[in-house]
Amino acid sequence: MIWVETIVNGLLLGGLYALVGLGLGFAFGVMRIVNVAQGDFIVAAAFLGVFLLPWTPVHPLLVIIPVAIAAFGIGMLLQWLLINRVLGHDQIPQILLTFGLAIVLRNGMVELFGANTRSINVGDLRFMGFDFLGLKLGVLPVLILAIAVFLFATLHLWLRKSDMGRLIRATADDHRIVQLCGVNFRSIYAVAMGLAMALSAVAGILLAMRGSFTPYSGADRLLIAFEVVVIGGLGSFWGMFLGGMVLGVAQLVALKLDPASGLMYGHIVFILILIMSPSGLAGAFRR
Amino acid sequence: MTRLLLKRPTLVAAAAVVAAALVIATPWFVAEGDMRLMIEIFAVFAFAQGWNFLAGYVGIMSFGQQLFIGLGAYCLFLASNWTGLNPFLILPLAFVFSAGFAAMISPFIFRLRDAYLAISIWVIAEIVRSFISQRDWLGSVSGLPLVATREMARSVVATSTFYYAGALALISVFGLYYLSISRLGLALAAVRDNEETASAIGINVWWTRFFGFVLGSGFTGLAGAVYYMSVFHVEPGGAFDPNWMVIMLFIVIIGGVGTIEGPIIGTAIYFLFRAWFAGTGNLYLMMLGAAAVLVMLISPSGIWGIVKSKLGIDLLGARRASGLEASSKKTRTAS
Numbered sequence: 001m002i003w004v005e006t007i008v009n010g011l012l013l014g015g016l017y018a019l020v021g022l023g024l025g026f027a028f029g030v031m032r033i034v035n036v037a038q039g040d041f042i043v044a045a046a047f048l049g050v051f052l053l054p055w056t057p058v059h060p061l062l063v064i065i066p067v068a069i070a071a072f073g074i075g076m077l078l079q080w081l082l083i084n085r086v087l088g089h090d091q092i093p094q095i096l097l098t099f100g101l102a103i104v105l106r107n108g109m110v111e112l113f114g115a116n117t118r119s120i121n122v123g124d125l126r127f128m129g130f131d132f133l134g135l136k137l138g139v140l141p142v143l144i145l146a147i148a149v150f151l152f153a154t155l156h157l158w159l160r161k162s163d164m165g166r167l168i169r170a171t172a173d174d175h176r177i178v179q180l181c182g183v184n185f186r187s188i189y190a191v192a193m194g195l196a197m198a199l200s201a202v203a204g205i206l207l208a209m210r211g212s213f214t215p216y217s218g219a220d221r222l223l224i225a226f227e228v229v230v231i232g233g234l235g236s237f238w239g240m241f242l243g244g245m246v247l248g249v250a251q252l253v254a255l256k257l258d259p260a261s262g263l264m265y266g267h268i269v270f271i272l273i274l275i276m277s278p279s280g281l282a283g284a285f286r287r
Numbered sequence: 288m289t290r291l292l293l294k295r296p297t298l299v300a301a302a303a304v305v306a307a308a309l310v311i312a313t314p315w316f317v318a319e320g321d322m323r324l325m326i327e328i329f330a331v332f333a334f335a336q337g338w339n340f341l342a343g344y345v346g347i348m349s350f351g352q353q354l355f356i357g358l359g360a361y362c363l364f365l366a367s368n369w370t371g372l373n374p375f376l377i378l379p380l381a382f383v384f385s386a387g388f389a390a391m392i393s394p395f396i397f398r399l400r401d402a403y404l405a406i407s408i409w410v411i412a413e414i415v416r417s418f419i420s421q422r423d424w425l426g427s428v429s430g431l432p433l434v435a436t437r438e439m440a441r442s443v444v445a446t447s448t449f450y451y452a453g454a455l456a457l458i459s460v461f462g463l464y465y466l467s468i469s470r471l472g473l474a475l476a477a478v479r480d481n482e483e484t485a486s487a488i489g490i491n492v493w494w495t496r497f498f499g500f501v502l503g504s505g506f507t508g509l510a511g512a513v514y515y516m517s518v519f520h521v522e523p524g525g526a527f528d529p530n531w532m533v534i535m536l537f538i539v540i541i542g543g544v545g546t547i548e549g550p551i552i553g554t555a556i557y558f559l560f561r562a563w564f565a566g567t568g569n570l571y572l573m574m575l576g577a578a579a580v581l582v583m584l585i586s587p588s589g590i591w592g593i594v595k596s597k598l599g600i601d602l603l604g605a606r607r608a609s610g611l612e613a614s615s616k617k618t619r620t621a622s
Binding site: 034036082085086091092093095096097099100101102103104105107108110111219222223226227229230260261262263264267268270271274275 | 342348350395396398399401402403405406407409410411413414417418421529533536540544568569570572573575576577578579580583584587
């Protein structure tokens with residue numbers, strides 16, 4: 001029974017991991033851009049959450065909303081002011097630019113806030129639990145999974161149904177043709193990057209509510225996001241969800257067996273999947 | 288102009304001889320403390336040049352080259368401590384081990400491209416780091432000392448390490464030059480610039496990339512072994528530190544990716560920066576990052592790229608960016 005509980009908890013954590021990967025995967029799917037600074041932006045969002053917490057009315061969980069809006073704006077600015085200037089066939093300038101940004105951000109946060117471990121306090125919610133078919137589950141992890149599923153579904157529907165979603169999908173297919181139709185693809189890119197950052201920010205806040213973070217957590221967050229996207233098969237939407245689940249379960253089961261292992265077994269599972277199925281899990285099922 | 292071009296490999300050979308003579312003479316004129324700094328400069332330059340080779344010549348971007356720094360160092364330390372052999376004699380083992388490891392992982396990571404390939408190497412570095420941190424026979428978190436050098440005379444150790452580091456620096460400049468005008472160098476450039484065309488003219492794209500990656504990573508491992516030999520102690524947190532990557536990237540980007548001269552300038556700027564701002568801690572890392580962002584916005588080809596286009600100087604002209612330049616180089620190597 002303890003193992004069933006571990007696996008269920010892994011699935012709950014996996015939903016959050018999937019959300020961590022969603023921003024990176026979405027940006028890659030639309031723009032073929034890999035924002036290496038995403039992990040550090042996730043941590044920055046958590047810091048913003050910590051500071052906005054005292055001013056958040058009703059419930060601490062609502063701090064997600066202002067942080068997501070701020071992240072959307074920052075993402076648009078980032079794309080307009082920096083990444084749009086180095087777009088081109090060669091991906092190296094974009095990747096190196098965001099890598100530089102990541103270094104600035106990480107060390108800036110250490111300088112400003114110190115290297116202490118923090119978390120976002122959600123009050124009693126963190127300790128509340130309930131019994132479900134004999135399993136003891138936390139309310140917060142279940143709530144977080146619900147938020148992750150909701151965001152995946154909403155983004156999916158929004159991309160299918162709305163005008164902006166249609167434009168984004170068209171841009172992902174071929175940004176030059178979108179340009180020919182009189183839409184500046186660079187502004188679409190800015191919107192997409194804003195969205196990617198807002199999604200990452202939500203993931204960052206939720207991670208900080210479930211666990212803890214330091215200014216150095218960005219690297220781990222980036223690796224998780226990246227593994228989720230690759231396991232999911234680069235751009236497959238629900239594949240990413242599956243990827244998160246696989247990582248979450250792998251990590252919690254491994255922590256049960258070897259409490260000092262940290263993220264190591266998650267990394268190993270990722271490499272194993274890469275060896276067995278290079279196009280990710282989604283690719284394995286498609287075949 | 289043509290005559291000058293024809294003569295260039297000879298001139299470079301002459302420069303190599305002079306540089307080698309300078310390195311050989313240095314221990315007679317330089318104090319031991321300064322020599323230690325020079326070892327560090329040479330080793331870091333070799334790290335940077337190893338990454339530059341991968342990114343600018345092979346076309347593989349990696350965010351995990353600290354993996355090979357650590358592997359090379361651990362291989363040397365363990366082999367020397369277990370067998371009691373002189374570390375200076377078994378140094379080539381670090382190259383063989385790192386290159387072998389690179390060969391082992393490439394079939395899997397080559398399935399990914401660009402940033403995903405870059406980060407997958409980083410993931411492997413993280414796995415190896417946590418693996419070593421948890422194994423007592425590998426020294427766990429606190430690391431390993433290099434036992435064999437304790438009994439040797441200090442000046443002998445310093446001079447020998449200095450010669451190895453000097454050799455690394457010389458290979459990073461002249462070895463890279465001769466490699467880039469060789470058949471393999473041309474094949475690498477062709478694969479980097481356009482894989483379809485390269486395979487159409489009969490180059491085996493996969494094996495060329497594989498060979499480049501293995502060679503570059505083996506060299507980084509060798510440099511890692513030399514670096515840690517000069518500090519006598521290796522621990523997983525330092526050897527597999529992603530900050531190595533930050534330093535390599537900074538040096539190469541500032542100087543100019545895909546040039547031999549660029550990282551020389553980059554290394555000089557890095558060590559000056561470090562000397563001036565060492566006390567400011569994170570501020571100095573922030574400046575490295577900001578400088579990288581600025582260079583990408585202003586001139587992605589780095590400082591040497593600006594010098595080359597403004598002044599028309601091309602000392603070790605090994606970069607074949609345009610087709611015209613490439614064809615002139617090809618006739619030169621053929622003649």
